[in-house]
Amino acid sequence: MSEPAVENISEPLSLEEWTSVLCDRDMPIFSSTAFSIDAILRDDKKGAMDLANVILHDPNLTAKLLKMSNSSYYNVSRQKMVTVSRAIIVLGSELIRELTLACSFFEAILPAANRERANQEIARAVHAAVQAKSLALSVNDPSPEEVFIAALLHQIGNVAFWCFSGKQGERLLSLINKENCTLEEAEKQVLGFKLTDLAVSLCKTWKLGGLIEDSVKKGKQVNPRVKLVSLGYVITDALKEGHQSKQYAECVDKISVLTGKSKQSVEALMVQNTDTAVNIAKQFGAVSASRLINKEAFQAEEEESRVPEEDKKLVQIQILQEITGIMSGKIDINLLFEMVMEGIQRGLGIDRALFALLAQDKKSMKEKLSLGWRKEFYDQKIIFSISQSPLNLFCLGLKTPQGLMIKGVSDGVLFTDADKRVIGQHDCFLMPVCSSEQPIGLIYADRSFSSQPFTDDEFNGFKHFVQQANIGLAMYRMQGKK
Incomplete structure (x- = not known):
């Protein structure tokens, strides 16, 4: 051809x-x-x-x-x-x-x-x-x-x-x-x-x-x-x-x-x-x-x-197996989150994924790791504001340990003008990353380029990957205390 x-x-x-x-x-x-x-x-x-x-x-x-x-x-x-x-x-x-x-x-x-x-x-x-x-x-x-x-x-x-x-x-x-x-x-x-x-x-x-x-x-x-x-x-x-x-x-x-x-x-x-x-x-x-x-x-x-189109279910299983392997020994926390993010992006067909950490003043979150974002400069960091009044999706996401599936249109009230400037207004997943049951950041994912709708099955897959990150983080903290 x-x-x-x-x-x-x-x-x-x-x-x-x-x-x-x-x-x-x-x-x-x-x-x-x-x-x-x-x-x-x-x-x-x-x-x-x-x-x-x-x-x-x-x-x-x-x-x-x-x-x-x-x-x-x-x-x-x-x-x-x-x-x-x-x-x-x-x-x-x-x-x-x-x-x-x-x-x-x-x-x-x-x-x-x-x-x-x-x-x-x-x-x-x-x-x-x-x-x-x-x-x-x-x-x-x-x-x-x-x-x-x-x-x-x-x-x-x-x-x-x-x-x-x-x-x-x-x-x-x-x-x-x-x-x-x-x-x-x-x-x-x-x-x-x-x-x-x-x-x-x-x-x-x-x-x-x-x-x-x-x-x-x-x-x-x-x-x-x-x-x-x-x-x-x-x-x-x-x-x-x-x-x-x-x-x-x-x-x-x-x-x-x-x-x-x-x-x-x-x-x-x-x-x-x-x-x-x-x-x-x-x-x-x-x-x-x-x-x-x-x-x-x-x-x-x-x-x-030709490079065959990836079987997303198979990719999810394979990467979850890799994550399990990491957690079976001394945990490299950076590698763990890298694999979690890769699993979310490739295993779920996500356009953009981001792991952001909570600032000390708890008023904003700053990018720790991102995939798929089109940036003007490689070192440019994405920063989210956390708004309680009016309540925005990031503030709500930090308060929802079971994770959120946000609809860009029907949940539009959760997107402040500042949010729209940073991420737009798209269907997305959010779930907090926690240490000792306290949120220290969250993982966000959307399909801002392809605009394909999300399914409940994909949301469950997203939550499973973030849960693996939280489990791995808890084990990492325990290893550090020994």
């Missing part, structure tokens, strides 16, 4: 315009994720749970990341992971960070028009990334996953341009095919800049940094690991030229010297990596591109690569 065509609005006319349009109009999902990850990495106070929050804000990204995390390519231990929190614990935050960037990148580009040139660039990038990671493993590189993501995004300028270009892309292809023009000459003539310049500009704007930025920089490189990224593309291009070509023979010699492996072993590994790249592309959802990596190896139907 081909991807839906993207309406071609007005095309940018300069490097600066292309950078701006790709970031703001065409790839906002990736922009938001990249900026959020950068903010987390720059803040010493932020850690694995903050990374999980970034992922859980996007249900599609969450599903794709969990699918990749459970694949044999990444999950060597074969431990089943049903929550993002568990994936971070098992695989480590560094690997999950790299996977998040990769999955978010594909989330951003795959809805674009199904252009042949775009698929060629995606296929080359995935194939080179797998080959580069294999090289990194062979030479005992400290972070093969970092090499993988750097190779995957090395041609980010080319991939982004061909996914979202219109008439300019057509003129480029016409120059290359009909006028015997080199790609760089055509780029300069049509765009006024080279696509490698666009890669550099996007890296800086998205603050990708590290090995990704080093690999797209121009001039002499001081980072020796960049060589692994470049060799990934050398291998990919050599395989495309064929086994009988001079380029292929030189490539095999070069890899043999670097890794200390025999030429036969190098050739066998290159073929094996090609098959792996086909599967990786399909897992990312790049089915059309996977066919271009190795047409002979492609056998699975397009349906297999």
Whole structure:
């Protein structure tokens, strides 16, 4: 099945315009994720749970990341992971960070028009990334996953341009095919800049940094690991030229010297990596591109690569089992609430969920953990006012230990003007989080984007998750007193 065509609005006319349009109009999902990850990495106070929050804000990204995390390519231990929190614990935050960037990148580009040139660039990038990671493993590189993501995004300028270009892309292809023009000459003539310049500009704007930025920089490189990224593309291009070509023979010699492996072993590994790249592309959802990596190896139907819609009941059961496991030993209270919130959002199909703590003056509550909220800034915190006169839904929620299901229309009197400015006026669930039977905050959930009505069964599921949070909090307090 081909991807839906993207309406071609007005095309940018300069490097600066292309950078701006790709970031703001065409790839906002990736922009938001990249900026959020950068903010987390720059803040010493932020850690694995903050990374999980970034992922859980996007249900599609969450599903794709969990699918990749459970694949044999990444999950060597074969431990089943049903929550993002568990994936971070098992695989480590560094690997999950790299996977998040990769999955978010594909989330951003795959809805674009199904252009042949775009698929060629995606296929080359995935194939080179797998080959580069294999090289990194062979030479005992400290972070093969970092090499993988750097190779995957090395041609980010080319991939982004061909996914979202219109008439300019057509003129480029016409120059290359009909006028015997080199790609760089055509780029300069049509765009006024080279696509490698666009890669550099996007890296800086998205603050990708590290090995990704080093690999797209121009001039002499001081980072020796960049060589692994470049060799990934050398291998990919050599395989495309064929086994009988001079380029292929030189490539095999070069890899043999670097890794200390025999030429036969190098050739066998290159073929094996090609098959792996086909599967990786399909897992990312790049089915059309996977066919271009190795047409002979492609056998699975397009349906297999899609991320299946989650069975919400099954997700609830699985996450509740994870929560039970957490409470069977020494409780990590942050992880417990992270899983409770993930269970509410994914298990009940919630658009927005928030855990807010009561302020000392008991006149307001401030966000401790939120999922699904569209914020202008990643660090922006949501604050609720508690109003007794007139009574608002948050004040009533704190006083109702059995939980509330509020109707946005019929219970409209509970929404003050201040509430409407913060959350709008939607059907929602509320239930207090208590310590020693005293409310210390509450959990709020709504479907502000989808506007789907809630059911009694979903309300019961919500209450069950919050009850687990309260039980876990009580056990945590008891453990602290021992």
